[in-house]
Amino acid sequence: MSQKILIVEDEVDLANLIEITLKNAGFSVSKANDGKLGLELALSGQFDLIMLDIMLPHVDGLEICRQVRINDASTPIMMLTARDTETDRIMGLNMGADDYLTKPFSIRELEARIKAMFRRAQVVTQVQPTSQEIKFGDLSIEPERHKVSFNDKVIDLTSTEFDLIHFLAKNPGQVFSRSQLLDSVWGYNHLGYEHTVNSHINRLRAKLEACADLPKVVHTIWGVGYKFEFL
Numbered sequence: 001m002s003q004k005i006l007i008v009e010d011e012v013d014l015a016n017l018i019e020i021t022l023k024n025a026g027f028s029v030s031k032a033n034d035g036k037l038g039l040e041l042a043l044s045g046q047f048d049l050i051m052l053d054i055m056l057p058h059v060d061g062l063e064i065c066r067q068v069r070i071n072d073a074s075t076p077i078m079m080l081t082a083r084d085t086e087t088d089r090i091m092g093l094n095m096g097a098d099d100y101l102t103k104p105f106s107i108r109e110l111e112a113r114i115k116a117m118f119r120r121a122q123v124v125t126q127v128q129p130t131s132q133e134i135k136f137g138d139l140s141i142e143p144e145r146h147k148v149s150f151n152d153k154v155i156d157l158t159s160t161e162f163d164l165i166h167f168l169a170k171n172p173g174q175v176f177s178r179s180q181l182l183d184s185v186w187g188y189n190h191l192g193y194e195h196t197v198n199s200h201i202n203r204l205r206a207k208l209e210a211c212a213d214l215p216k217v218v219h220t221i222w223g224v225g226y227k228f229e230f231l
């Protein structure tokens with residue numbers, strides 16, 4: 001059964017465009033063009049994800065978000081905002097929204113973000129089979145403690161660096177492109193954000209290489225991407 005998405009957006013053309021995109025991506029979609037109907041539908045409990053424009057007739061998106069969150073902590077909520085201001089974003093997140101998109105956004109980005117929200121929602125509700133310690137020789141990666149150590153010496157990593165090495169080490173020998181790493185580690189893929197991956201890989205590598213006797217584990221495959229291999 002396809003996942004149900006509610007779009008509350010008073011710009012009819014934009015709402016239709018989002019609807020077509022999400023339907024093509026395999027979701028089932030309902031729309032409300034004003035805040036009153038939007039609130040009613042959002043509170044019905046029949047949606048797996050809710051997209052809320054902020055400026056709406058009758059009831060605004062922040063109020064809808066607040067009311068949904070009174071009884072429902074888990075349905076993913078994405079705010080759509082026309083104003084790229086810190087206050088709007090923070091207000092939305094404070095009301096319990098999970099993510100936001102600033103207009104104008106690309107349809108490709110919208111789709112990627114929605115899919116990422118569903119993935120994250122799944123990760124939270126599932127028991128993760130990958131939470132066991134991973135060991136290669138004296139290199140140990142402990143997901144539950146977010147800890148990497150070599151010869152019992154802790155390697156101090158940021159949480160993104162940890163997620164990167166953990167993801168690569170779970171799939172040893174497999175080559176991942178920057179774009180795949182953005183999808184899997186960051187949870188969504190922005191066009192033009194590939195350099196983010198390079199800089200995190202470089203910092204991760206510098207920290208690993210600072211460990212005496214640790215063989216090289218993060219390998220660059222030129223023109224393709226990266227892989228983990230403990231040789």
Ligand code: CA
Pocket residue numbers: 009010011053054055056
């Ligand atoms: Ca609006």
